[in-house]
Amino acid sequence: MKSIKELFETAKAAMENKKDFVFVTVIASSGSTPRGAGSKMLVLPDGTSFGTIGGGNVEHTAVLESQNLLKAKKSACQAYRLQENQAADLGMICGGDVSLYFQYLSWDNDAFYKLCCQLLKDWDKNENAWLILDITEEAVWQCGYYQEKSGLIGLSVSEPSSLLKQHAVQATISGRRYYSEPLIRKGMVYIFGGGHVAQELVPLLAHLDFSCTVFDDRKQFSNPKLFPDASRCIRGEFSQLSDYLEITAEDYVCIMTRGHQYDYLVQQQILKTPAKYIGVMGSxxxxxxxxxxxxxxxxxxxxxxxxxxxxxxxxxxxxxAEIAVSIAGELIQVRAAEEKQQ
Structure with a gap:
């Protein structure tokens, strides 16, 4: 399964290769549906899909619908009721309702291509960003995104603040209907020590839409070539962290240096920061x-x-690799708990 960033990279590549596609987004769900609002899938004309909206026959049906819309060159919204009898018809037993937004995009849609390019350029800035869709007219929907410093790109919305939540929302503003979801979550994972676990952890976290910075005092273990998925690699002294970075209340810290003394030095400094999470590898x-x-x-x-x-x-x-999975699981747990509170 691709991360959200990888889906937009796929979209950009498809447009560069002159391929139309459909973005399928779960814009509302209730009950025991497989995936919640914000889940995404990209579908090409031959039925090839990237990402997931939950799998099973709902996803299969969505791929077929996407192919129909690609032929018609149209966008649409489709609701699926997965109550007991309908769920059985789809080969599912979960129950619940799900609304899918099928956004048709032509390869020559210059506005969306520019939006993809800007979004990917901004991805590692460690700033909150939201994807916003104008869903007023079913067949002609527009898309934009909002970043805290840059404002709204690709759309014009009066008073967009009501759309900027830490969960997916729908709202009517000045007579138009909008859907919004958090696209990029502010918060960096700072990994101190670029050893074997870090090398397994960074690509896994990047796949889960966490941004990572690797810090080590050795050149070979703070190398972007070793960590191509990291937002940043820093070579510096473990005793002087504030010279290189600033830890905020949105950030996560994973300490896995090569020795007790370095772990101690890092913890001594990190405890003075408002870091959201501090984890230390060791016995x-x-x-x-x-x-x-x-x-x-x-x-x-x-x-x-x-x-x-x-x-x-x-x-x-x-x-x-197993330790990386356990760390990633804990960070997912921390992130999800915070989102639930908000």
């Missing part, structure tokens, strides 16, 4: 040793409880 023995030093530095037990050690969900992970 309970290592945790006890470093915590004793941090307590002697004046940190309180309450402050030290901000640190998750061992890092990641307890799935009995052993290999670097």
């Amino acid at each position: 309970r023995r290592k945790k006890a040793m470093i915590w004793d030093k941090l307590l002697n530095d004046g940190f309180t037990p309450k402050e030290l409880k901000r640190i998750q050690t061992p890092i990641g969900l307890d799935i009995r992970a052993e290999t670097p």
